[in-house]
Amino acid sequence: MITIPRPARRPVLAAAAAAALALGASMLLPPHSAMAASGCAVTYTANSWTGGFTASVTIENVGDAVDGWTLGFAFPDGGQRLGQGWSATYQQRGQAVNAQSVSYNAPLASGASTTIGFNGTFTGSNPSPTSFTLNGTTCTGATNPATPPPTTTPPTTTPPPTTPPPTTAPPTGTTPVAVNGQLRVCGVNLCNKYGRPIQLRGMSTHGLQWFSQCYNDTSLDALATDWRSDLLRISMYVQEDGYETNPTAFTNRVNTLVDEAGERGMYALIDFHTLTPGDPMFNLQRAKTFFASVAARNAHKNNVIYEITNEPNGVSWQTIKSYAEQVIPVIRANDPDGIVIVGTRGWSSLGVSEGGNSTEVINNPVNAGNIIYAFHFYAASHRDNYRAELERAAARLPMFVTEFGTVTYTGGGAVDAASSTAWLDLLDRLKISYANWTYSDADEGSAAFRPGTCYGGTYTGTGVLTESGAFMRDRIRTPDNFPTS
Numbered sequence: 001m002i003t004i005p006r007p008a009r010r011p012v013l014a015a016a017a018a019a020a021l022a023l024g025a026s027m028l029l030p031p032h033s034a035m036a037a038s039g040c041a042v043t044y045t046a047n048s049w050t051g052g053f054t055a056s057v058t059i060e061n062v063g064d065a066v067d068g069w070t071l072g073f074a075f076p077d078g079g080q081r082l083g084q085g086w087s088a089t090y091q092q093r094g095q096a097v098n099a100q101s102v103s104y105n106a107p108l109a110s111g112a113s114t115t116i117g118f119n120g121t122f123t124g125s126n127p128s129p130t131s132f133t134l135n136g137t138t139c140t141g142a143t144n145p146a147t148p149p150p151t152t153t154p155p156t157t158t159p160p161p162t163t164p165p166p167t168t169a170p171p172t173g174t175t176p177v178a179v180n181g182q183l184r185v186c187g188v189n190l191c192n193k194y195g196r197p198i199q200l201r202g203m204s205t206h207g208l209q210w211f212s213q214c215y216n217d218t219s220l221d222a223l224a225t226d227w228r229s230d231l232l233r234i235s236m237y238v239q240e241d242g243y244e245t246n247p248t249a250f251t252n253r254v255n256t257l258v259d260e261a262g263e264r265g266m267y268a269l270i271d272f273h274t275l276t277p278g279d280p281m282f283n284l285q286r287a288k289t290f291f292a293s294v295a296a297r298n299a300h301k302n303n304v305i306y307e308i309t310n311e312p313n314g315v316s317w318q319t320i321k322s323y324a325e326q327v328i329p330v331i332r333a334n335d336p337d338g339i340v341i342v343g344t345r346g347w348s349s350l351g352v353s354e355g356g357n358s359t360e361v362i363n364n365p366v367n368a369g370n371i372i373y374a375f376h377f378y379a380a381s382h383r384d385n386y387r388a389e390l391e392r393a394a395a396r397l398p399m400f401v402t403e404f405g406t407v408t409y410t411g412g413g414a415v416d417a418a419s420s421t422a423w424l425d426l427l428d429r430l431k432i433s434y435a436n437w438t439y440s441d442a443d444e445g446s447a448a449f450r451p452g453t454c455y456g457g458t459y460t461g462t463g464v465l466t467e468s469g470a471f472m473r474d475r476i477r478t479p480d481n482f483p484t485s
């Protein structure tokens with residue numbers, strides 16, 4: 001990592017998260033002006049492996065606000081080549097690279113930061129670029145002398161930080177990701193880095209297009225430390241005002257949440273939340289574009305799991321299998337060891353909700369390794385016959401309950417505590433991982449928080465919880481006892 005010294009600053013991560021949160025509003029702003037920046041600081045971090053690397057670049061505006069920006073730098077080695085990038089539009093000519101802002105991060109207020117990144121390849125060595133420009137102004141970490149620095153924080157008297165904050169802190173210690181590392185499927189189980197079966201227990205977001213405000217530093221801290229959750233499922237609806245309306249902004253938001261989960265040592269389940277229409281083929285091209293991007297961007301993290309279609313319905317297993325066999329290679333080309341979860345027929349009921357059963361999958365599995373099948377239930381609607389079918393399937397197929405509710409399949413109604421307990425006892429016994437719908441304050445029985453919680457600042461404890469939230473927090477908080485040898 002190289003760091004250009006900078007004056008007193010606000011935390012990069014908080015600012016980047018704030019920028020990423022502004023999903024819709026910035027789309028209305030006029031195209032950016034080409035005015036020069038009056039001061040900038042850049043932190044460039046690269047993770048390299050043989051012949052390839054992922055770079056993360058945090059740009060901090062230490063001068064006046066700009067409406068749009070172009071970051072310029074040069075690769076020091078002639079063999080360095082830019083690959084797929086995110087959060088900016090990239091161009092390479094020779095060794096020179098330009099990265100231009102995209103709509104959601106174009107306005108950069110004074111003191112604000114944004115993080116962009118890309119994958120690349122190299123033939124010789126992979127040195128970091130050492131000088132950067134923002135709208136033509138060299139980024140020295142200080143405000144351009146043409147603009148007098150504010151008298152309260154003169155850059156000359158503020159020492160540079162001795163240890164710059166990393167853009168992503170590697171999970172250490174006892175977090176679920178630190179203990180278990182990169183997961184893989186072994187037999188019908190989800191196994192950790194010691195090859196031992198584990199169960200992950202966690203929560204699903206609600207639709208990011210509606211409840212993005214519920215996923216912030218405070219709420220995610222509560223999920224990791226108060227709920228002791230192992231996992232965050234990131235539900236990105238494709239229709240219903242979701243991904244299809246702004247692929248770049250939704251992709252960025254998902255990536256930010258992957259980082260936020262990783263910083264807290266939680267696994268991140270990227271849910272391509274198809275629902276209506278129920279035919280996953282309707283979104284095949286979108287799925288390929290989305291998963292190529294998120295798999296490339298997150299390939300070198302060990303906390304990511306890909307869920308390629310939420311709840312197929314009204315289509316045959318053959319169609320779902322064919323969809324999976326077209327999307328999985330796109331993921332594997334970019335992230336060879338990432339686990340992929342495949343939805344099943346009848347809203348991921350293994351076919352039961354459409355009169356079928358798991359035999360169609362057992363007899364005709366997806367032709368790919370390291371995959372798991374999804375099963376969903378809503379405890380007040382789905383009881384013994386669904387439990388029996390899941391248990392039967394789980395003896396033959398790796399299964400993951402990527403979504404379930406304690407209430408009815410509408411997402412509303414009362415908690416069915418007896419059925420929910422029977423379900424979770426079964427999942428614990430079979431070591432089947434789960435994510436509960438939802439870690440949100442939606443005004444419906446399945447939401448964990450009372451309406452309005454996400455507009456306050458408190459997410460810990462039971463005072464902010466609904467009946468479903470209190471029930472789930474009790475189950476998720478119990479110790480994991482992950483095997484470590």
Ligand code: IDC
Pocket residue numbers: 240275310311347376378403409410411412437442444446
């Ligand atoms: C529901 C939400 C609800 C929203 C609706 C929109 O709870 O607020 O209005 O989606 O489509 C699923 C789906 C999930 C549903 C959930 C509850 O995966 O998107 O969320 N459910 O109906 N499958 C079974 C139930």
